[in-house]
Amino acid sequence: MNEQRLRNAISDMSNEINKYKKELESSNVVAKIDEEECTAGYINEVEDSFSGKWVCGLCSEAVKDKMKEVAPNGTAMQEAVSSHRDFCQKYNSTRLNPKLSLTSAMREIARRSSENRDSKHNLPMSKLGRSSSCGPRIDFKQYMQQNDYYLSHNIYLAYIYLLSINLFGSL
Template sequence: MDAITKIYDEVIQADCECCGQKEDCTKDYIVIVKNNHAGSWVCGLCSGAIEEYLSKNPGKTMEEAVSSHNEVCQNFNITTRINPKLTLAWALKDIAKRSLKNRMVKNSTKLNIYRSSSCIPTLKN
């Protein structure tokens, strides 16, 4: 029973510096995560997102990746958590804007060919 109490005493609650999620971790694990993420403790979900960001942006540093993900989390907490319906409306508006922009780009690259005369012969009475 004494060993279980000792292990339990070593577990502390850590707050993710990006999303604010709380996780129960050992002090050793917290040190490892901080060393891997430029001195910031991040939860497993944020860690995965940061790693994905780095894989898509090979020239970026870990500090830039953590900072970028932190901004995403802060924007999510400010907008989506406060008013999810309004956020859905903004997302749909952004999708519509991108769709319109893509259609305009596609249409501008097409060649416009006009007829000089009708292909239907003139009807005589």
């Protein structure tokens, strides 16, 4: 008798699940290429909010942050979704090879740092200072203070180069 009730309960539950399953749709997330099951109404609501694209909750926050950076115009949402999708696709393509991912990230950091240095510090390196004595000695402490940014940046680039050689062998 207990077996019969258990079968009836399972059958009833199965019928309920099938009823709700008909309401669910499978939808690809724009950035992650994952599938999520959601109701058609929810999918339409999300797609309406994000220029017709399906975006998961975490990605929606990233898109909203990107919207703040982009000038408020009619295509800002499309640009933000497209930018986030490109970022995720780039991330997912390099993530399979951790060494390549690390090297690519470090190369990107070095490139950005170099761009920042070129735009902000367009001044040439200062000339070597001399001490106040009669002899032609270099005031190394003063030279280091004046050129600290350039020296630390060059040391950093050398470190990245050596790391990439260790990871991939000779470039």
